[in-house]
Amino acid sequence: MKSDPSTRACSPTGVSRRNFLRGIPVLTAAAALPAPAVAASADTPHWGMLVDIRRCIGCQACTMACIQENAMPEGSFRTVVSTYSVALADSAQPAGTYVLPRLCNHCDKPPCVPVCPVGATFKRGDGVVLVDAERCVGCGYCVQACPYDARFINHDTNKADKCTFCAHRLEAGLLPACVETCVGGARVFGDLNDPQGELRRRLDAAGVETKVLKPEQRTAPQVFYIGLEERFAGKVVGQGSLWKPRASHA
Amino acid sequence: MNTAIVETINVTREVAWLPWAVSYFFLIGLSYGAFLLSLPGIVLRRPGWEGISRLALLGALVCGLSAPVALLADLHQPGRFWHFYAYFSPGSWMSWGAFFIPLYLGGLLLYAWLAFRPLLAAHGREGGRLAGVARLLAYGGLESRSALLGAALAALLGALLVALYTGAEVMVVRARPLWHTPLLPVQFALTALAGAVGLTLLFNRFSAGTRDTATIRRLAGVLAATQLAALLTGALWLVMGLSGLAPVHAEALAQVADLPGWRLTAAWAVGATVLTWALAALRPGSGLLIGLLALHSAWMMRWTVFIGGQEVPKTGAGLYSYQLPLGPEGLLGIVGTAGLWVFILVLLTTVLPLDRLAGTRGHGA
Numbered sequence A: 001m002k003s004d005p006s007t008r009a010c011s012p013t014g015v016s017r018r019n020f021l022r023g024i025p026v027l028t029a030a031a032a033l034p035a036p037a038v039a040a041s042a043d044t045p046h047w048g049m050l051v052d053i054r055r056c057i058g059c060q061a062c063t064m065a066c067i068q069e070n071a072m073p074e075g076s077f078r079t080v081v082s083t084y085s086v087a088l089a090d091s092a093q094p095a096g097t098y099v100l101p102r103l104c105n106h107c108d109k110p111p112c113v114p115v116c117p118v119g120a121t122f123k124r125g126d127g128v129v130l131v132d133a134e135r136c137v138g139c140g141y142c143v144q145a146c147p148y149d150a151r152f153i154n155h156d157t158n159k160a161d162k163c164t165f166c167a168h169r170l171e172a173g174l175l176p177a178c179v180e181t182c183v184g185g186a187r188v189f190g191d192l193n194d195p196q197g198e199l200r201r202r203l204d205a206a207g208v209e210t211k212v213l214k215p216e217q218r219t220a221p222q223v224f225y226i227g228l229e230e231r232f233a234g235k236v237v238g239q240g241s242l243w244k245p246r247a248s249h250a
Numbered sequence B: 001m002n003t004a005i006v007e008t009i010n011v012t013r014e015v016a017w018l019p020w021a022v023s024y025f026f027l028i029g030l031s032y033g034a035f036l037l038s039l040p041g042i043v044l045r046r047p048g049w050e051g052i053s054r055l056a057l058l059g060a061l062v063c064g065l066s067a068p069v070a071l072l073a074d075l076h077q078p079g080r081f082w083h084f085y086a087y088f089s090p091g092s093w094m095s096w097g098a099f100f101i102p103l104y105l106g107g108l109l110l111y112a113w114l115a116f117r118p119l120l121a122a123h124g125r126e127g128g129r130l131a132g133v134a135r136l137l138a139y140g141g142l143e144s145r146s147a148l149l150g151a152a153l154a155a156l157l158g159a160l161l162v163a164l165y166t167g168a169e170v171m172v173v174r175a176r177p178l179w180h181t182p183l184l185p186v187q188f189a190l191t192a193l194a195g196a197v198g199l200t201l202l203f204n205r206f207s208a209g210t211r212d213t214a215t216i217r218r219l220a221g222v223l224a225a226t227q228l229a230a231l232l233t234g235a236l237w238l239v240m241g242l243s244g245l246a247p248v249h250a251e252a253l254a255q256v257a258d259l260p261g262w263r264l265t266a267a268w269a270v271g272a273t274v275l276t277w278a279l280a281a282l283r284p285g286s287g288l289l290i291g292l293l294a295l296h297s298a299w300m301m302r303w304t305v306f307i308g309g310q311e312v313p314k315t316g317a318g319l320y321s322y323q324l325p326l327g328p329e330g331l332l333g334i335v336g337t338a339g340l341w342v343f344i345l346v347l348l349t350t351v352l353p354l355d356r357l358a359g360t361r362g363h364g365a
C-alpha cells in the first residue's frame, strides 16, 4: 500500500497519482521519494476528492485499505461503500446494485467544528477537517452534528474519530490509502486550487453532473460525486441494512 | 415500507450519547424544575407552599448533586473534564454549559444552605440522628433574608441558563431533524417541571403523617397545567409537521411516522400525558400515582429523544437497532446513577428528615 505510486501502471488514477505527487510540497518523506515534488506551487493546497460512482465496483478494497492503514478497531469504519439493491422497473433483471462510497466530506462549512466544546475539532488551512486527539474529551457532540454519520467514537482511543484524508500520508507525499487502492479508479484525490490538476479538470469537465451529499445542509462538502442519484443523496428511504457490522466493546 | 431499495451493506453508527446522557438531562431537569417549585414557599412566602417548597428544594439538591456525575460519565474521557475550562469555545452550547452548571449548583447549594439553616439547627437542638453534624452545618442557624434572596437570584439565573443550554444544545443539531426544533427546549422544560412536581409529590407521600390534601391539590394543579401545556406543544409540533409549515418538522415526521415502534412511543407519550392531566385535574388526590406518571414521562421523553433519536441513521436506510447494554455504558450506568441519587437522599434526609421539611414537625424556614 505504501509502495512508490510513480511506479504504478498507467491508469486514470495512476495519472492522478503522478500529478498529485508533483503538485504538493513534500515534507517528511522527501528523501525517500525518487521524484521529489519540487514543482509544488507556493499556494496552499485545498484538498478534495471526487468519487466517480460509475467506476466503483463495490469491492470494498478502499474500506479494507482504510481499516489497515488507520488501524480501525473491529466494526469501526472511516469509509465504507454503502451498497443497495434497487428494484428495476424497466429491465429484464428484477434488481440492480447501487454503490455509494462514503467518507468524511471535509466540509468547508463543517457543522462538526463549532459544536466542539473544547475546540478539538478543526479545519486546517489545507481544507482537511481533523480531531486533535490530545484535546478531545470524547463528548460525542461532533458525532451528533455531522449530517453524514461520518464520525464515531473510537472504542480503542475513546475519542472522536473520522476520515482524515490520510493526513499522515499526505505529509509524506502519498495519496490517501483508499485512493491508492481503488480498483475501479473511482476515487480521485487532489488539490482543488490547482487548475491543472486532474481533480479540478475532472470536476470542471463533469460540470453540473458533479453533486454532493445533502446539499440542503449547506455544509459545502469537499468530496464530490459523479453519478450520484437524487434518492441516494440524502437519507436513503428503503429497507434497513441486511449486514451492519457493529463496533465490538471487547 | 419502501422495498424498492434494500440496503445490503452499510455500517452501524452506535449511539455516542449513552444512557448516561439521559440520566443527566433527566436529573438536571428535575433539579431546576424543583428549584423553581421551591421559590413560592421559600422566597415569595406564599401561604400553603412552605412544605412543598422545602421538599422541592430537597429534590433540587439531590438531583442537582447527582446529575454532574452522570454527565461526567457520558464523556468518553472523563479525566479530561478540565479541558472544558482550559479551552473555552464560545460557539458551542456545551462549552457554555460547563460554566452554567457550576453557577447553578453553587447558587443552589448556597440558597439551600441558607434556607435550611434554621431546620438544621432545630435538628441539632432536638438531638436527632447526626445531630452534631446538623449543628455544625447550621453554623448558628441564623436566618438571613437578604443573603437568601441573593443566593436564590444567583441560583435562578443559573437554573434559567441551564434550562436554556440543555435545550439549545440539542436543538441546534441540524443533522437530526427530530432534535432540530425550537419546540424541543420548551418540551424539555415542561417535562422537567412536571417531573419535579412528581418528585415533590413522591417526597410528600413518604413524609409520614402528611396527607395534607391542600398540598397535594396545589401540586396537582401545577402538574395539570404542565401536562396541558405539553399536550399543546406536542399538537403544535404535529400541526407544523403535517401542514408543511415547518420543513424540519415535516422531515422529522417523515423519518419516523411510518415506524411501528415510534407510533407506539408517540401513543404512549400522549396517553400518559392525557392520563396524568385528567387525574391531576379531576382526581387531584391521587398524589403518588400522578407523581410517578409525571416522573415516568420526563424520563421517557428524554430516552426517546436521545436514544430513539440516535437510532435514526442520518444517511442510511431503516434504523440502527439499539439494545441496552448491561454494563456501565447501559443498565449498570442507570442503576449506578440511581444508587448515587438514593445515597445522597439518605445522607441529606438524615439531617433534614422529610417530616421536618414537609412541615409536620419542627418549624418553617
Ligand code: SF4
Binding pocket: A103, A104, A105, A106, A107, A110, A111, A112, A113, A129, A145, A146, A147, A148, A149, A150, A151, A162, A219
Ligand atoms: S462530513 Fe461530517 S465530520 Fe466530515 S467535515 Fe463534514 S460535518 Fe464534519
Ligand code: SF4
Binding pocket: A115, A116, A117, A118, A119, A120, A121, A131, A135, A136, A137, A138, A139, A140, A141, A142, A143, A159, A160
Ligand atoms: S468528541 Fe471530541 S472532537 Fe468531538 S465535539 Fe467532543 S471534544 Fe470535540
